[in-house]
Amino acid sequence: MTGNGEEAVLSAEGLVKRYRTRGQTLTAVDNIDLHLRRGETLGIVGESGCGKSTLARLLMGLEQPDAGHVEIAGRTMPRGRRRFLESSRNVQMVFQDPYTSLNPRMTVGDIVREPFEIHDKRMSRAQREERVVDLLERVGLNADHRNRYPSEFSGGQRQRVGIARALALEPRVLICDEPVAALDVSVQAQVINLLSDLSRDLGLSYVFIAHDLSIMRQISDRIAVMYLGRIVESGPVDEVFDRPAHPYTRALIDAVPVPDPLQRRGAEKLLQGDVPSPLKLPSGCAFRTRCDRAQAVCASERPDLAATGSTNHAAACHFPVDIPVRSGAGAGG
Numbered sequence: 001m002t003g004n005g006e007e008a009v010l011s012a013e014g015l016v017k018r019y020r021t022r023g024q025t026l027t028a029v030d031n032i033d034l035h036l037r038r039g040e041t042l043g044i045v046g047e048s049g050c051g052k053s054t055l056a057r058l059l060m061g062l063e064q065p066d067a068g069h070v071e072i073a074g075r076t077m078p079r080g081r082r083r084f085l086e087s088s089r090n091v092q093m094v095f096q097d098p099y100t101s102l103n104p105r106m107t108v109g110d111i112v113r114e115p116f117e118i119h120d121k122r123m124s125r126a127q128r129e130e131r132v133v134d135l136l137e138r139v140g141l142n143a144d145h146r147n148r149y150p151s152e153f154s155g156g157q158r159q160r161v162g163i164a165r166a167l168a169l170e171p172r173v174l175i176c177d178e179p180v181a182a183l184d185v186s187v188q189a190q191v192i193n194l195l196s197d198l199s200r201d202l203g204l205s206y207v208f209i210a211h212d213l214s215i216m217r218q219i220s221d222r223i224a225v226m227y228l229g230r231i232v233e234s235g236p237v238d239e240v241f242d243r244p245a246h247p248y249t250r251a252l253i254d255a256v257p258v259p260d261p262l263q264r265r266g267a268e269k270l271l272q273g274d275v276p277s278p279l280k281l282p283s284g285c286a287f288r289t290r291c292d293r294a295q296a297v298c299a300s301e302r303p304d305l306a307a308t309g310s311t312n313h314a315a316a317c318h319f320p321v322d323i324p325v326r327s328g329a330g331a332g333g
Contacts, residue, residue, distance in 0.1 A: 007073075009172045009205050010036040010059065010091065014068035017054055024279045028054040030229035031068070034207075036173065039199060041206040043220030043237065045213060045252070047275060051229040052209045056177045059207060060093050073172065089119060092166035096178040098158035102150040108161050109146030112136065115168040135164040139194060156187035163194065167202075175207045180215065192219055213256050217241055222312075225249045228278055228286045231305060235313030245308040245315035245322060247291050285318070293319045 017029040028051045036042050044052050057063040059070055061077055070077045072090045095101035102111055112132045116123050123131075133143045139160040150158055159179060166174055176195070180188040192215065198204055210216055216223060217237055224234040225246065233246040244250040251271045273290045276282055284302050288294040297318050305316045 007038045008035050008071075009038050009073055010034070010207070011071045012059060012068065013071075015055070015058055015065050015070070016067035017051075017058055017063060018066050021279075026278050027229050028278070029058060029065075032229075032231055034059075034224070036205050036207060038172070038205055039203050040221045041199065041208050041219055043216040043223040044207060044209045044226060045211060045216050045223060046226035047211070049275065049278070050226040052226055053177055055226070056093065056175050056207065056209055060091055060175055062093075089169045090171050091173045091175060092169065092171040094159070094162050094166050094174055094176045094179045097182050098155050098162055099150075099182065101162055102158055104150055106149075107146065108136070108141075108148055108150065108153075111150075111161060112146070112164050112168060115165065119169055131168070135167055136161075138167065138198075139164045154187070155183050156190060159183065159191055160194065163191075163198075167198070170202075171204075173205045173207065175209075177209045178211070179208075181210065181212075188215065195219065213241075213252060225252070228276065228281060230286070230316065232287065232317070233315040234305070235310065239310060239313050243313075243322065245313065245320040246287075246317045247293050247321060248287050249315075250321050285316075293321075295319065 012032060012034040015029050015032045015034075016027065019026045019028060030051075032055060034042065044055065046052055054063065058065050061070075106114075109129075109132050112135055113128050116128045116131065132146055136143065136145055141157065141160055141164070145153075145157075145161075150161065153161065162179075163174075174195075179195075180191050183191065195206065195208075196219065199206065206219075208216070208219055220237045222235065223237045223240050224231045225240070225248065226232070227248050233240060233244065233249045240249060241253060244253055248271075255271070271290055272292075276286060276289055282289050282299070284300050285291070285294070285298045286302075288298040291298070295318065301318070303316045303318050305314045307313065308315050308320050308322070
């Protein structure tokens with residue numbers, strides 16, 4: 001999918017989200033900036049616990065940021081319940097698990113109709129029913145399905161119901177939080193193709209969160225790599241995959257299985273060690289304890305996101321992959 005303009009439909013500036021537990025502070029999202037254009041798909045990738053889902057909830061309005069703000073089409077999202085109700089017309093979410101994100105006591109018709117009952121109470125019953133049928137057919141289901149319950153559908157069909165519900169208010173942006181992670185591989189491809197068709201036909205923009213890099217490359221225009229609450233690399237998807245600048249990104253890509261081992265590029269760097277506790281981050285660069293390129297400066301100074309040759313490709317690293325590192329002691333520990 002390709003962005004078809006420079007219009008910013010969603011942007012975030014300086015987003016920070018902290019949680020306090022047992023007298024300690026966990027920073028789940030740490031000073032993140034994002035910009036999403038109309039018709040564009042921005043992929044967010046990273047290991048479990050890096051803050052991807054928290055970021056999604058901040059963008060949706062389900063969580064309040066401790067600092068920073070989110071704008072939709074140039075308007076700052078308000079706070080509180082009004083924030084959520086107002087933003088939900090323009091930003092909707094497709095959740096990870098289609099088995100738990102749909103109310104089992106409601107029919108599919110009731111589930112898809114509910115947004116109209118909350119936001120468009122002036123619509124007549126006939127108009128609502130017509131819209132429900134249109135939405136179900138748009139996602140590959142039929143009118144008869146509206147009288148069934150979620151338990152009567154497969155995982156892929158349930159996710160289609162979730163997508164239909166998300167489309168009800170004609171949003172500008174869909175935030176897809178690992179929407180195919182719970183589905184079989186063959187069904188994943190069908191859902192990805194559906195999302196691609198919807199982006200093309202409706203001009204939708206996506207923030208697409210996943211840990212499967214092959215899916216990311218298929219659906220994304222740009223990609224942002226997260227590590228322990230921060231974006232450590234961002235850029236056009238092909239450029240990031242073909243020329244990763246951050247050692248963490250390189251390690252994620254090298255860890256992807258390939259059908260033929262001979263297709264490996266021959267210098268794979270697999271991650272070593274465990275992810276540090278987010279309650280006790282290393283000084284300087286949080287990735288330095290797992291990085292074979294770390295130097296003394298990595299322990300004392302946290303690198304900022306900076307351009308790496310291309311103005312659209314940036315990495316938060318003192319020693320990007322394409323820059324030789326001096327021989328000498330590292331800065332692990």
